[in-house]
Amino acid sequence: MRCPFCGFYESKVLDTRSADDGNYIRRRRECADCTKRFTTYEKIEDVPLVVVKKDGKRQVYDSTKILNGLIKACEKRPVALKELETVTEEIERDLKNKLEREISSSLIGELVMDKLKNLDEVAYVRFASVYREFKDISTFLKEIEGLLRTSNRRE
Numbered sequence: 001m002r003c004p005f006c007g008f009y010e011s012k013v014l015d016t017r018s019a020d021d022g023n024y025i026r027r028r029r030e031c032a033d034c035t036k037r038f039t040t041y042e043k044i045e046d047v048p049l050v051v052v053k054k055d056g057k058r059q060v061y062d063s064t065k066i067l068n069g070l071i072k073a074c075e076k077r078p079v080a081l082k083e084l085e086t087v088t089e090e091i092e093r094d095l096k097n098k099l100e101r102e103i104s105s106s107l108i109g110e111l112v113m114d115k116l117k118n119l120d121e122v123a124y125v126r127f128a129s130v131y132r133e134f135k136d137i138s139t140f141l142k143e144i145e146g147l148l149r150t151s152n153r154r155e
Contacts, residue, residue, distance in 0.1 A: 001029060001040055003031035003033065003034060003036065003038065004038050005031065005034055005036045005038070006031060006033055006034040006036070008031055008032060008033035008034065010031075010032040010033070011029040011030060011031050011032055011038075012029065012030050012032060013027050013028070013029055014028045014029060014030055014037070015027070015028040016028075019041065023043065024041045024042060024043050025041070025042040025043075026039060026040075026041055027039065027040045027041075027042065047101055048060050048061060048101075049061035049095055049096065049101060049102075049103055050101060050102045050103070051102075051103055051104075051105050051108065052102050052103065052104050052105065053105050054105060054106070058102070061092075061095070061103065063088050063089075063091075063092050066088050066091055066092075066108070066112060067084060067085065067088045069112065069127065070084040070087060070088065070112065070116070070123075070127075071084060072126075073116060073123040073124075073126045073127040074119075074120060074123040077120050077122060077123050078120075079119060079120050079123065083119065087112075087115045087116075087119065090115065091108070091111050091112060091115065094111060095107075095108070095111070109131045112127060112131075113127060113128055113131065117147070117150075121147055124147065125140075125143060125144060125147065128143050129143070
């Protein structure tokens with residue numbers, strides 16, 4: 001860290017504290033050359049996720065879109081809003097942990113379906129029917145049969 005008074009590049013950290021409700025770290029420093037003290041603030045760089053759609057268009061990731069999709073899929077189902085918010089947070093955390101700044105919309109859809117499968121099977125089928133664009137009843141039945149097979153393995 002360069003000293004603002006003399007420009008020397010070495011300093012000693014005297015004190016470290018959390019600032020702005022934990023969003024920043026405040027460090028009190030002393031220049032190794034001129035011994036003057038100064039304060040620096042550190043903030044985690046938050047680079048936004050970009051979603052790459054099927055048609056190649058890109059848009060900034062918006063977790064409310066996932067939450068709204070989950071709410072629609074779980075309409076009239078015994079699933080609490082708090083559970084849906086938790087699922088949305090888990091998906092966002094999973095995406096950020098991938099350390100990729102561009103995420104395909106298909107990956108997001110698969111993550112949502114994985115979470116819904118464990119949360120509510122009816123909501124899962126609802127979401128899958130829209131996400132996978134079921135064209136006819138046979139595709140719908142294949143999805144339900146797959147769900148039944150995995151359900152029977154768990155029992």
